[in-house]
Ligand SMILES: Cc1cc2nc3c(=O)[nH]c(=O)nc-3n(C[C@H](O)[C@H](O)[C@H](O)COP(=O)(O)OP(=O)(O)OC[C@H]3O[C@@H](n4cnc5c(N)ncnc54)[C@H](O)[C@@H]3O)c2cc1C
């Protein structure tokens with residue numbers, strides 16, 4: 001898939017939960033070709049102090065309107081500056097970057113585990129799976145209802161959903177890994193399933209243990225710090241659990257990922 005730098009108009013920007021924004025840009029070609037897991041690298045305008053672009057997963061697309069959304073939290077200077085943009089502003093965006101989640105036709109079920117902003121790439125995944133005949137089950141955890149987002153979109157996308165918040169303000173109280181553990185334990189061992197994961201590092205570690213315990217293949221999208229976004233600066237190494245045949249012990253999150261087989265990588269932070 002070829003990448004390009006495009007100057008795009010902001011169509012809409014909206015705070016959808018506390019400190020969480022949905023940014024819609026006009027990008028007709030990308031709205032047709034983006035695949036879940038891919039990301040765009042956005043230059044923060046008029047900020048000479050912010051040298052590097054900031055990477056964000058493609059969140060959802062609307063090929064009819066020719067738009068693409070990202071969902072982002074204000075984490076620091078770049079995302080704070082991005083949140084202040086208005087409809088009609090122009091952004092310089094590099095995309096589409098990275099690989100994507102993959103699945104085979106013989107799967108019976110896709111299980112999605114998302115923690116907080118880890119939901120970002122999965123709306124597009126569910127859009128891609130809209131006419132897929134298998135079962136789609138989403139385990140989604142937030143810290144509290146104040147950070148909960150995407151409920152309306154999820155309602156329309158046909159996945160069975162289990163929702164938790166740590167403070168019990170929405171869905172079940174606790175961590176999402178508890179109902180996920182119960183669910184995986186209840187499954188027939190012969191079914192063909194794949195689990196897709198995105199979330200904070202402690203959650204990714206916990207889910208990896210569960211997928212090992214229940215022998216479920218899984219893919220994870222990582223959110224390393226990045227700079228160039230396409231393999232030129234070697235600034236986003238991901239450690240491999242086992243060296244490759246050529247002796248390589250690291251891969252690059254931006255070029256070889258950001259989606260990796262969950263058992264093949266090590267979480268270092
Ligand atoms: C492939 C990819 C997809 C991503 N998708 C999304 C997304 O859909 N939505 C979203 O909100 N964020 C996403 N991120 C993370 C996002 O890129 C960072 O939050 C953002 O770059 C922070 O920039 P900043 O200038 O606001 O923060 P900075 O001022 O640069 O840093 C502020 C704080 O955020 C931390 N931080 C910076 N970059 C990252 C990072 N990559 N991961 C975790 N912590 C970081 C810093 O350590 C620091 O504590 C993604 C990252 C990658 C690599």
Ligand code: FES
Pocket residue numbers: 225226227228229230231232233234235236252253254255
């Ligand atoms: S960000 Fe430059 S190589 Fe990955």
